[in-house]
Amino acid sequence: MATRTTRRPERREEPLSRERVVESAIELLDTAGESGLTFRALAARLATGPGAIYWHVTGKDELLSAATEAVVSRTTASGTADPTPQEAIRALALGVFDAIEAHPWVGAQLASAPARSPMLRVFEHIGRQVQTLGVPHTAQFTAASALLSYILGVAGQNAANARGCPPNTNRTEFLATVSAAWADLDPDEYAFTRDVADQLRVHDDRAEFLAGIDLILTGITTHREPTDPAPS
Amino acid sequence: MATRTTRRPERREEPLSRERVVESAIELLDTAGESGLTFRALAARLATGPGAIYWHVTGKDELLSAATEAVVSRTTASGTADPTPQEAIRALALGVFDAIEAHPWVGAQLASAPARSPMLRVFEHIGRQVQTLGVPHTAQFTAASALLSYILGVAGQNAANARGCPPNTNRTEFLATVSAAWADLDPDEYAFTRDVADQLRVHDDRAEFLAGIDLILTGITTHREPTDPAPS
DNA sequence: GGCTGCTCTGGAACGCCGTTCCAGAGTGGT
Protein backbone atom coordinates (compact mmCIF):
# COMPACT_ATOMS: atom_id res chain seq x y z
CA MET A 1 0.00 0.00 0.00
CA ALA A 2 2.74 2.43 0.97
CA THR A 3 4.66 2.21 -2.28
CA ARG A 4 2.50 1.75 -5.29
CA THR A 5 4.63 1.48 -8.38
CA THR A 6 8.03 2.55 -7.22
CA ARG A 7 10.77 0.19 -6.25
CA ARG A 8 9.85 -2.48 -8.79
CA PRO A 9 12.96 -3.57 -10.72
CA GLU A 10 10.80 -5.61 -13.11
CA ARG A 11 7.13 -6.03 -13.62
CA ARG A 12 7.33 -8.80 -11.10
CA GLU A 13 10.28 -10.57 -9.62
CA GLU A 14 9.98 -13.09 -12.40
CA PRO A 15 7.68 -12.70 -15.36
CA LEU A 16 5.34 -15.48 -16.37
CA SER A 17 6.55 -17.77 -19.10
CA ARG A 18 5.58 -21.07 -20.58
CA GLU A 19 8.60 -22.61 -18.93
CA ARG A 20 7.63 -21.33 -15.51
CA VAL A 21 4.03 -22.42 -15.99
CA VAL A 22 5.02 -25.94 -16.95
CA GLU A 23 7.51 -26.19 -14.13
CA SER A 24 4.94 -25.10 -11.58
CA ALA A 25 2.48 -27.55 -13.05
CA ILE A 26 4.98 -30.36 -12.54
CA GLU A 27 5.52 -29.33 -8.93
CA LEU A 28 1.80 -29.18 -8.38
CA LEU A 29 1.30 -32.62 -9.94
CA ASP A 30 4.07 -34.07 -7.80
CA THR A 31 2.80 -32.64 -4.56
CA ALA A 32 -0.97 -32.71 -5.01
CA GLY A 33 -1.48 -35.49 -7.56
CA GLU A 34 -3.25 -35.43 -10.87
CA SER A 35 -6.39 -33.93 -9.42
CA GLY A 36 -4.32 -31.22 -7.77
CA LEU A 37 -3.40 -29.60 -11.06
CA THR A 38 -5.96 -26.83 -11.39
CA PHE A 39 -5.75 -23.58 -13.24
CA ARG A 40 -6.82 -21.81 -10.10
CA ALA A 41 -4.26 -23.58 -7.92
CA LEU A 42 -1.64 -23.01 -10.56
CA ALA A 43 -2.58 -19.35 -10.72
CA ALA A 44 -2.33 -19.05 -6.95
CA ARG A 45 1.10 -20.67 -6.97
CA LEU A 46 2.19 -18.25 -9.66
CA ALA A 47 0.52 -15.32 -7.89
CA THR A 48 -1.66 -14.47 -10.85
CA GLY A 49 -5.11 -15.21 -12.25
CA PRO A 50 -6.28 -18.16 -14.29
CA GLY A 51 -6.61 -16.07 -17.42
CA ALA A 52 -2.95 -15.16 -17.54
CA ILE A 53 -1.95 -18.80 -17.85
CA TYR A 54 -3.88 -19.13 -21.06
CA TRP A 55 -1.55 -16.68 -22.73
CA HIS A 56 1.30 -19.18 -22.41
CA VAL A 57 -0.63 -22.44 -22.75
CA THR A 58 -3.65 -23.19 -24.90
CA GLY A 59 -5.41 -25.38 -22.35
CA LYS A 60 -5.06 -28.17 -19.86
CA ASP A 61 -4.32 -30.82 -22.45
CA GLU A 62 -1.30 -28.97 -23.72
CA LEU A 63 -0.21 -28.24 -20.18
CA LEU A 64 -0.28 -31.91 -19.27
CA SER A 65 1.47 -32.86 -22.49
CA ALA A 66 4.16 -30.28 -21.91
CA ALA A 67 4.68 -31.43 -18.32
CA THR A 68 4.94 -35.06 -19.43
CA GLU A 69 7.26 -34.12 -22.26
CA ALA A 70 9.48 -32.19 -19.88
CA VAL A 71 9.80 -35.12 -17.48
CA VAL A 72 10.25 -37.84 -20.09
CA SER A 73 12.72 -35.88 -22.18
CA ARG A 74 15.05 -35.68 -19.20
CA THR A 75 15.20 -39.46 -19.07
CA THR A 76 15.94 -39.78 -22.76
CA ALA A 77 18.61 -37.12 -22.58
CA SER A 78 21.07 -39.14 -20.53
CA GLY A 79 22.63 -41.20 -23.29
CA THR A 80 25.15 -43.64 -21.91
CA ALA A 81 27.09 -45.95 -24.13
CA ASP A 82 25.86 -49.44 -23.36
CA PRO A 83 27.88 -52.48 -24.36
CA THR A 84 25.00 -54.51 -25.78
CA PRO A 85 21.68 -53.59 -27.37
CA GLN A 86 19.92 -55.56 -24.65
CA GLU A 87 21.47 -53.45 -21.94
CA ALA A 88 20.75 -50.30 -23.88
CA ILE A 89 17.08 -51.24 -24.05
CA ARG A 90 17.08 -52.14 -20.36
CA ALA A 91 18.62 -48.79 -19.51
CA LEU A 92 16.13 -46.97 -21.70
CA ALA A 93 13.17 -48.79 -20.20
CA LEU A 94 14.46 -48.28 -16.67
CA GLY A 95 14.75 -44.57 -17.37
CA VAL A 96 11.08 -44.39 -18.20
CA PHE A 97 10.25 -46.66 -15.27
CA ASP A 98 12.12 -44.49 -12.80
CA ALA A 99 10.60 -41.32 -14.19
CA ILE A 100 7.14 -42.75 -13.63
CA GLU A 101 8.00 -43.91 -10.16
CA ALA A 102 9.15 -40.41 -9.32
CA HIS A 103 6.14 -38.79 -11.02
CA PRO A 104 3.21 -41.24 -11.04
CA TRP A 105 1.01 -38.89 -13.02
CA VAL A 106 3.38 -39.36 -15.98
CA GLY A 107 2.38 -43.00 -16.12
CA ALA A 108 -1.29 -42.25 -16.39
CA GLN A 109 -0.60 -39.57 -18.96
CA LEU A 110 1.60 -41.80 -21.11
CA ALA A 111 -0.77 -44.72 -20.88
CA SER A 112 -3.61 -42.64 -22.24
CA ALA A 113 -1.77 -40.67 -24.96
CA PRO A 114 1.21 -42.67 -26.16
CA ALA A 115 1.13 -41.71 -29.83
CA ARG A 116 2.22 -38.22 -28.91
CA SER A 117 5.73 -36.94 -28.96
CA PRO A 118 7.45 -38.02 -25.75
CA MET A 119 7.16 -41.74 -26.25
CA LEU A 120 7.95 -41.51 -29.92
CA ARG A 121 11.52 -40.71 -28.97
CA VAL A 122 11.60 -43.75 -26.72
CA PHE A 123 10.19 -45.79 -29.58
CA GLU A 124 12.94 -44.50 -31.84
CA HIS A 125 15.69 -45.40 -29.41
CA ILE A 126 14.25 -48.83 -28.78
CA GLY A 127 13.93 -49.39 -32.51
CA ARG A 128 17.55 -48.59 -33.15
CA GLN A 129 18.64 -51.14 -30.58
CA VAL A 130 16.26 -53.64 -32.11
CA GLN A 131 17.97 -53.04 -35.43
CA THR A 132 21.35 -53.50 -33.80
CA LEU A 133 20.10 -56.79 -32.41
CA GLY A 134 19.87 -58.03 -35.97
CA VAL A 135 16.11 -58.44 -35.97
CA PRO A 136 14.84 -58.95 -39.54
CA HIS A 137 13.48 -55.78 -41.04
CA THR A 138 9.91 -57.07 -41.26
CA ALA A 139 9.89 -57.91 -37.54
CA GLN A 140 11.44 -54.70 -36.25
CA PHE A 141 8.17 -52.82 -35.97
CA THR A 142 6.56 -55.66 -34.08
CA ALA A 143 9.49 -55.98 -31.69
CA ALA A 144 9.75 -52.30 -30.90
CA SER A 145 5.99 -51.97 -30.54
CA ALA A 146 5.80 -54.89 -28.16
CA LEU A 147 8.53 -53.43 -25.96
CA LEU A 148 6.85 -50.05 -25.96
CA SER A 149 3.45 -51.52 -25.15
CA TYR A 150 4.89 -53.46 -22.26
CA ILE A 151 6.61 -50.38 -20.89
CA LEU A 152 3.41 -48.39 -21.15
CA GLY A 153 1.46 -51.18 -19.50
CA VAL A 154 3.75 -51.24 -16.50
CA ALA A 155 3.63 -47.46 -16.50
CA GLY A 156 -0.13 -47.47 -16.15
CA GLN A 157 -0.10 -50.09 -13.43
CA ASN A 158 2.54 -48.29 -11.42
CA ALA A 159 0.62 -45.07 -11.75
CA ALA A 160 -2.54 -46.78 -10.57
CA ASN A 161 -0.79 -48.33 -7.61
CA ALA A 162 0.79 -45.04 -6.68
CA ARG A 163 -2.60 -43.36 -6.92
CA GLY A 164 -4.07 -45.93 -4.57
CA CYS A 165 -1.94 -44.87 -1.61
CA PRO A 166 0.19 -41.81 -2.33
CA PRO A 167 1.22 -40.47 1.03
CA ASN A 168 0.84 -42.88 3.87
CA THR A 169 1.64 -46.55 3.71
CA ASN A 170 5.10 -47.66 2.86
CA ARG A 171 5.51 -50.10 0.08
CA THR A 172 6.11 -53.21 2.20
CA GLU A 173 2.94 -52.67 4.14
CA PHE A 174 0.95 -52.08 0.99
CA LEU A 175 2.21 -55.25 -0.64
CA ALA A 176 1.48 -57.20 2.51
CA THR A 177 -2.10 -55.95 2.47
CA VAL A 178 -2.69 -56.87 -1.15
CA SER A 179 -0.92 -60.17 -0.71
CA ALA A 180 -3.14 -61.01 2.23
CA ALA A 181 -6.20 -60.10 0.17
CA TRP A 182 -5.03 -62.44 -2.58
CA ALA A 183 -4.45 -65.20 -0.11
CA ASP A 184 -8.02 -64.83 1.10
CA LEU A 185 -9.56 -65.29 -2.33
CA ASP A 186 -11.75 -68.22 -3.21
CA PRO A 187 -9.50 -71.29 -3.52
CA ASP A 188 -11.39 -72.67 -6.50
CA GLU A 189 -11.81 -69.49 -8.49
CA TYR A 190 -8.41 -67.98 -7.74
CA ALA A 191 -6.10 -70.92 -7.22
CA PHE A 192 -3.20 -69.40 -9.11
CA THR A 193 -3.55 -65.94 -7.64
CA ARG A 194 -3.54 -67.41 -4.15
CA ASP A 195 -0.52 -69.44 -5.08
CA VAL A 196 1.56 -66.42 -6.08
CA ALA A 197 0.39 -64.17 -3.27
CA ASP A 198 3.67 -64.82 -1.52
CA GLN A 199 5.67 -63.85 -4.57
CA LEU A 200 3.67 -60.65 -4.80
CA ARG A 201 4.58 -59.73 -1.25
CA VAL A 202 8.31 -60.05 -1.67
CA HIS A 203 8.70 -59.01 -5.28
CA ASP A 204 10.68 -55.99 -6.42
CA ASP A 205 8.94 -53.77 -8.94
CA ARG A 206 12.08 -52.80 -10.77
CA ALA A 207 13.34 -56.37 -10.99
CA GLU A 208 9.98 -57.64 -12.18
CA PHE A 209 9.83 -54.91 -14.78
CA LEU A 210 13.29 -55.79 -16.04
CA ALA A 211 12.42 -59.48 -16.04
CA GLY A 212 9.50 -58.72 -18.31
CA ILE A 213 11.76 -56.74 -20.63
CA ASP A 214 14.14 -59.69 -20.70
CA LEU A 215 11.26 -62.02 -21.51
CA ILE A 216 10.40 -59.96 -24.57
CA LEU A 217 14.05 -59.58 -25.52
CA THR A 218 14.45 -63.34 -25.35
CA GLY A 219 11.42 -63.73 -27.55
CA ILE A 220 12.79 -61.20 -30.01
CA THR A 221 16.22 -62.76 -30.26
CA THR A 222 15.03 -66.35 -30.27
CA HIS A 223 14.33 -67.75 -33.68
CA ARG A 224 10.81 -68.95 -34.06
CA GLU A 225 11.81 -72.57 -34.56
CA PRO A 226 12.57 -74.07 -31.16
CA THR A 227 15.24 -76.28 -32.73
CA ASP A 228 17.60 -73.35 -32.74
CA PRO A 229 20.28 -73.75 -30.09
CA ALA A 230 20.65 -71.03 -27.57
CA PRO A 231 22.40 -68.03 -29.13
CA SER A 232 24.76 -66.08 -27.02
CA MET B 1 -51.99 -33.68 -16.24
CA ALA B 2 -55.30 -35.41 -17.03
CA THR B 3 -54.69 -38.52 -14.98
CA ARG B 4 -52.74 -38.01 -11.85
CA THR B 5 -52.18 -41.29 -10.17
CA THR B 6 -54.56 -43.63 -11.92
CA ARG B 7 -53.64 -45.93 -14.76
CA ARG B 8 -50.13 -46.62 -13.58
CA PRO B 9 -49.47 -50.36 -13.52
CA GLU B 10 -46.19 -49.81 -11.74
CA ARG B 11 -44.43 -46.83 -10.33
CA ARG B 12 -42.83 -46.49 -13.74
CA GLU B 13 -42.67 -48.82 -16.69
CA GLU B 14 -39.39 -50.09 -15.31
CA PRO B 15 -38.03 -49.18 -11.92
CA LEU B 16 -34.49 -47.93 -11.52
CA SER B 17 -31.94 -50.50 -10.51
CA ARG B 18 -28.21 -50.76 -10.31
CA GLU B 19 -28.28 -53.05 -13.31
CA ARG B 20 -30.24 -50.59 -15.41
CA VAL B 21 -28.00 -47.72 -14.32
CA VAL B 22 -24.83 -49.58 -15.28
CA GLU B 23 -26.30 -50.73 -18.56
CA SER B 24 -27.31 -47.21 -19.50
CA ALA B 25 -23.88 -45.98 -18.49
CA ILE B 26 -22.29 -48.47 -20.88
CA GLU B 27 -24.54 -47.34 -23.70
CA LEU B 28 -23.70 -43.73 -22.95
CA LEU B 29 -19.99 -44.48 -22.88
CA ASP B 30 -20.21 -46.34 -26.18
CA THR B 31 -22.16 -43.65 -27.97
CA ALA B 32 -20.80 -40.46 -26.43
CA GLY B 33 -17.34 -41.48 -25.25
CA GLU B 34 -15.79 -41.22 -21.85
CA SER B 35 -16.63 -37.56 -21.50
CA GLY B 36 -20.23 -38.32 -22.43
CA LEU B 37 -20.89 -40.21 -19.23
CA THR B 38 -22.47 -37.60 -16.99
CA PHE B 39 -24.84 -38.00 -14.12
CA ARG B 40 -27.12 -35.47 -15.74
CA ALA B 41 -27.02 -37.17 -19.13
CA LEU B 42 -27.49 -40.52 -17.45
CA ALA B 43 -30.44 -39.15 -15.50
CA ALA B 44 -31.99 -37.78 -18.68
CA ARG B 45 -31.59 -41.14 -20.40
CA LEU B 46 -33.24 -42.84 -17.44
CA ALA B 47 -35.92 -40.14 -17.20
CA THR B 48 -35.04 -39.24 -13.65
CA GLY B 49 -32.87 -36.84 -11.71
CA PRO B 50 -29.21 -37.08 -10.81
CA GLY B 51 -29.94 -37.69 -7.18
CA ALA B 52 -31.86 -40.89 -7.83
CA ILE B 53 -28.81 -42.53 -9.38
CA TYR B 54 -26.86 -42.15 -6.16
CA TRP B 55 -29.25 -44.51 -4.47
CA HIS B 56 -27.98 -47.35 -6.67
CA VAL B 57 -24.37 -46.28 -7.12
CA THR B 58 -22.08 -44.57 -4.66
CA GLY B 59 -20.39 -42.32 -7.19
CA LYS B 60 -18.81 -42.05 -10.58
CA ASP B 61 -15.82 -44.19 -9.71
CA GLU B 62 -17.98 -47.13 -8.79
CA LEU B 63 -20.13 -46.55 -11.85
CA LEU B 64 -17.11 -46.73 -14.14
CA SER B 65 -15.76 -49.76 -12.33
CA ALA B 66 -19.09 -51.53 -12.58
CA ALA B 67 -19.36 -50.73 -16.29
CA THR B 68 -15.84 -52.00 -16.92
CA GLU B 69 -16.47 -55.07 -14.82
CA ALA B 70 -19.66 -55.81 -16.77
CA VAL B 71 -17.91 -55.58 -20.13
CA VAL B 72 -14.77 -57.50 -19.16
CA SER B 73 -16.61 -60.25 -17.34
CA ARG B 74 -18.46 -61.09 -20.54
CA THR B 75 -15.16 -61.78 -22.26
CA THR B 76 -13.91 -64.01 -19.46
CA ALA B 77 -17.17 -65.89 -19.36
CA SER B 78 -16.73 -67.60 -22.72
CA GLY B 79 -14.50 -70.45 -21.70
CA THR B 80 -13.52 -72.53 -24.68
CA ALA B 81 -11.30 -75.53 -24.33
CA ASP B 82 -8.07 -74.70 -26.08
CA PRO B 83 -5.64 -77.40 -27.10
CA THR B 84 -2.49 -75.74 -25.83
CA PRO B 85 -1.78 -73.26 -23.05
CA GLN B 86 -0.33 -70.88 -25.63
CA GLU B 87 -3.57 -70.85 -27.58
CA ALA B 88 -5.56 -70.46 -24.41
CA ILE B 89 -3.54 -67.40 -23.49
CA ARG B 90 -3.90 -66.02 -26.99
CA ALA B 91 -7.66 -66.53 -26.84
CA LEU B 92 -7.83 -64.90 -23.44
CA ALA B 93 -5.78 -61.92 -24.53
CA LEU B 94 -7.76 -61.55 -27.73
CA GLY B 95 -10.95 -61.51 -25.74
CA VAL B 96 -9.74 -58.52 -23.76
CA PHE B 97 -8.37 -56.93 -26.93
CA ASP B 98 -11.68 -57.24 -28.74
CA ALA B 99 -13.62 -55.97 -25.77
CA ILE B 100 -11.47 -52.86 -25.74
CA GLU B 101 -11.79 -52.37 -29.46
CA ALA B 102 -15.57 -52.52 -29.08
CA HIS B 103 -15.55 -50.25 -26.02
CA PRO B 104 -12.45 -48.04 -26.10
CA TRP B 105 -13.26 -46.49 -22.74
CA VAL B 106 -12.62 -49.89 -21.16
CA GLY B 107 -9.01 -49.65 -22.23
CA ALA B 108 -8.47 -46.34 -20.53
CA GLN B 109 -10.25 -47.58 -17.45
CA LEU B 110 -8.24 -50.79 -17.23
CA ALA B 111 -4.96 -49.04 -17.89
CA SER B 112 -5.52 -46.72 -14.96
CA ALA B 113 -6.98 -49.15 -12.42
CA PRO B 114 -5.71 -52.66 -13.15
CA ALA B 115 -5.38 -53.93 -9.61
CA ARG B 116 -9.13 -53.97 -9.26
CA SER B 117 -11.35 -56.92 -9.78
CA PRO B 118 -11.94 -57.32 -13.51
CA MET B 119 -8.36 -57.88 -14.55
CA LEU B 120 -7.63 -60.06 -11.55
CA ARG B 121 -9.73 -62.75 -13.17
CA VAL B 122 -7.75 -62.39 -16.38
CA PHE B 123 -4.58 -62.63 -14.32
CA GLU B 124 -5.86 -65.80 -12.73
CA HIS B 125 -6.66 -67.42 -16.06
CA ILE B 126 -3.33 -66.40 -17.54
CA GLY B 127 -1.54 -67.73 -14.49
CA ARG B 128 -3.19 -71.12 -14.75
CA GLN B 129 -2.04 -71.45 -18.33
CA VAL B 130 1.43 -70.34 -17.30
CA GLN B 131 1.41 -73.15 -14.75
CA THR B 132 0.28 -75.57 -17.42
CA LEU B 133 3.20 -74.42 -19.55
CA GLY B 134 5.49 -75.85 -16.94
CA VAL B 135 7.04 -72.58 -15.91
CA PRO B 136 9.00 -72.96 -12.68
CA HIS B 137 7.07 -71.85 -9.66
CA THR B 138 9.36 -68.94 -8.88
CA ALA B 139 8.93 -67.52 -12.39
CA GLN B 140 5.17 -67.86 -12.66
CA PHE B 141 4.37 -64.54 -11.10
CA THR B 142 6.82 -62.77 -13.39
CA ALA B 143 5.46 -64.48 -16.49
CA ALA B 144 1.82 -63.80 -15.74
CA SER B 145 2.55 -60.21 -14.71
CA ALA B 146 4.48 -59.55 -17.91
CA LEU B 147 1.65 -60.85 -20.03
CA LEU B 148 -0.88 -58.81 -18.12
CA SER B 149 1.21 -55.67 -18.33
CA TYR B 150 1.60 -56.08 -22.05
CA ILE B 151 -2.13 -56.57 -22.52
CA LEU B 152 -2.85 -53.49 -20.44
CA GLY B 153 -0.28 -51.50 -22.40
CA VAL B 154 -1.88 -52.34 -25.71
CA ALA B 155 -5.24 -51.63 -24.13
CA GLY B 156 -4.19 -48.13 -23.23
CA GLN B 157 -2.72 -47.44 -26.63
CA ASN B 158 -5.78 -48.69 -28.44
CA ALA B 159 -7.98 -46.59 -26.24
CA ALA B 160 -5.85 -43.55 -26.94
CA ASN B 161 -5.94 -44.14 -30.66
CA ALA B 162 -9.67 -44.65 -30.61
CA ARG B 163 -10.06 -41.44 -28.64
CA GLY B 164 -8.05 -39.58 -31.23
CA CYS B 165 -10.60 -40.14 -33.99
CA PRO B 166 -13.76 -41.85 -32.81
CA PRO B 167 -16.35 -41.21 -35.47
CA ASN B 168 -14.97 -40.10 -38.77
CA THR B 169 -11.84 -41.46 -40.39
CA ASN B 170 -11.66 -45.08 -41.23
CA ARG B 171 -8.68 -46.95 -39.99
CA THR B 172 -6.75 -47.12 -43.26
CA GLU B 173 -6.89 -43.38 -43.70
CA PHE B 174 -5.82 -42.81 -40.10
CA LEU B 175 -2.84 -45.10 -40.42
CA ALA B 176 -1.86 -43.46 -43.70
CA THR B 177 -1.88 -40.07 -42.01
CA VAL B 178 0.27 -41.17 -39.08
CA SER B 179 2.56 -43.10 -41.39
CA ALA B 180 3.07 -40.02 -43.54
CA ALA B 181 3.82 -37.99 -40.43
CA TRP B 182 6.43 -40.54 -39.39
CA ALA B 183 7.98 -40.48 -42.84
CA ASP B 184 8.34 -36.72 -42.59
CA LEU B 185 10.32 -36.82 -39.34
CA ASP B 186 13.89 -35.69 -39.10
CA PRO B 187 16.08 -38.33 -40.82
CA ASP B 188 18.82 -38.07 -38.23
CA GLU B 189 16.72 -38.00 -35.11
CA TYR B 190 14.09 -40.50 -36.20
CA ALA B 191 15.88 -42.84 -38.57
CA PHE B 192 14.22 -45.98 -37.25
CA THR B 193 10.74 -44.51 -36.97
CA ARG B 194 10.97 -43.31 -40.56
CA ASP B 195 12.15 -46.74 -41.56
CA VAL B 196 9.13 -48.54 -40.13
CA ALA B 197 6.57 -45.97 -41.25
CA ASP B 198 5.58 -48.30 -44.06
CA GLN B 199 5.09 -51.19 -41.67
CA LEU B 200 2.89 -48.97 -39.55
CA ARG B 201 0.66 -48.18 -42.49
CA VAL B 202 -0.05 -51.77 -43.44
CA HIS B 203 0.05 -53.41 -40.04
CA ASP B 204 -2.91 -55.18 -38.47
CA ASP B 205 -3.57 -54.30 -34.84
CA ARG B 206 -4.82 -57.73 -33.88
CA ALA B 207 -1.93 -59.50 -35.58
CA GLU B 208 0.62 -57.18 -34.00
CA PHE B 209 -0.97 -57.68 -30.62
CA LEU B 210 -0.82 -61.44 -30.99
CA ALA B 211 2.75 -61.24 -32.24
CA GLY B 212 3.66 -59.43 -29.06
CA ILE B 213 1.95 -62.09 -26.99
CA ASP B 214 3.90 -64.73 -28.87
CA LEU B 215 7.13 -62.85 -28.23
CA ILE B 216 6.51 -63.01 -24.50
CA LEU B 217 5.36 -66.61 -24.69
CA THR B 218 8.56 -67.48 -26.50
CA GLY B 219 10.52 -65.73 -23.81
CA ILE B 220 8.62 -67.57 -21.12
CA THR B 221 9.10 -70.99 -22.63
CA THR B 222 12.71 -70.48 -23.68
CA HIS B 223 15.19 -71.56 -21.09
CA ARG B 224 17.40 -68.87 -19.80
CA GLU B 225 20.85 -68.76 -21.30
CA PRO B 226 22.86 -71.17 -19.20
CA THR B 227 25.84 -68.82 -19.00
CA ASP B 228 23.65 -65.99 -17.76
CA PRO B 229 24.89 -64.85 -14.34
CA ALA B 230 22.13 -64.15 -11.87
CA PRO B 231 21.12 -60.56 -12.63
CA SER B 232 20.35 -59.23 -9.16
C1' DG C 1 -59.69 -47.38 6.80
C1' DG C 2 -55.77 -44.80 9.03
C1' DC C 3 -51.08 -44.59 10.65
C1' DT C 4 -46.13 -45.45 10.50
C1' DG C 5 -41.80 -46.50 8.71
C1' DC C 6 -39.13 -47.64 4.91
C1' DT C 7 -37.44 -47.57 0.07
C1' DC C 8 -36.78 -44.92 -3.57
C1' DT C 9 -37.32 -40.62 -6.35
C1' DG C 10 -35.93 -36.34 -8.57
C1' DG C 11 -35.35 -31.48 -8.53
C1' DA C 12 -32.70 -27.74 -6.33
C1' DA C 13 -28.52 -26.21 -4.76
C1' DC C 14 -23.35 -26.15 -3.53
C1' DG C 15 -18.72 -25.78 -4.70
C1' DC C 16 -15.27 -26.56 -8.01
C1' DC C 17 -13.74 -27.08 -12.55
C1' DG C 18 -11.90 -25.48 -17.50
C1' DT C 19 -12.40 -21.83 -20.20
C1' DT C 20 -13.54 -17.13 -22.10
C1' DC C 21 -13.75 -12.32 -21.88
C1' DC C 22 -11.98 -7.94 -21.37
C1' DA C 23 -10.41 -3.69 -19.14
C1' DG C 24 -6.16 -2.20 -18.45
C1' DA C 25 -1.11 -2.13 -16.92
C1' DG C 26 3.45 -2.19 -18.83
C1' DT C 27 6.73 -1.35 -22.53
C1' DG C 28 9.12 -0.19 -26.79
C1' DG C 29 8.97 2.49 -31.03
C1' DT C 30 8.27 6.95 -33.33
Add this chain to the structure above:
DNA sequence: ACCACTCTGGAACGGCGTTCCAGAGCAGCC
Protein backbone atom coordinates in the same frame (compact mmCIF):
# COMPACT_ATOMS: atom_id res chain seq x y z
C1' DA D 1 3.02 12.34 -26.20
C1' DC D 2 1.16 8.92 -28.56
C1' DC D 3 0.31 4.39 -30.26
C1' DA D 4 0.49 -0.52 -30.83
C1' DC D 5 1.48 -4.50 -28.85
C1' DT D 6 2.37 -7.96 -25.21
C1' DC D 7 0.91 -9.63 -21.23
C1' DT D 8 -1.94 -9.62 -16.92
C1' DG D 9 -5.54 -11.09 -13.73
C1' DG D 10 -10.12 -10.76 -11.98
C1' DA D 11 -14.98 -11.64 -13.22
C1' DA D 12 -18.13 -14.49 -15.22
C1' DC D 13 -20.21 -18.63 -17.79
C1' DG D 14 -21.69 -23.15 -18.35
C1' DG D 15 -21.11 -27.71 -16.79
C1' DC D 16 -19.53 -31.09 -13.74
C1' DG D 17 -19.84 -34.48 -9.41
C1' DT D 18 -22.11 -34.56 -5.44
C1' DT D 19 -25.31 -33.56 -1.49
C1' DC D 20 -29.59 -32.48 0.42
C1' DC D 21 -34.22 -33.08 1.25
C1' DA D 22 -39.27 -32.91 0.61
C1' DG D 23 -42.11 -36.23 -0.60
C1' DA D 24 -44.22 -40.17 -3.48
C1' DG D 25 -45.27 -44.98 -3.27
C1' DC D 26 -45.84 -49.05 -0.74
C1' DA D 27 -45.68 -52.54 2.84
C1' DG D 28 -47.34 -53.98 7.46
C1' DC D 29 -49.68 -53.28 11.70
C1' DC D 30 -53.38 -51.33 14.37
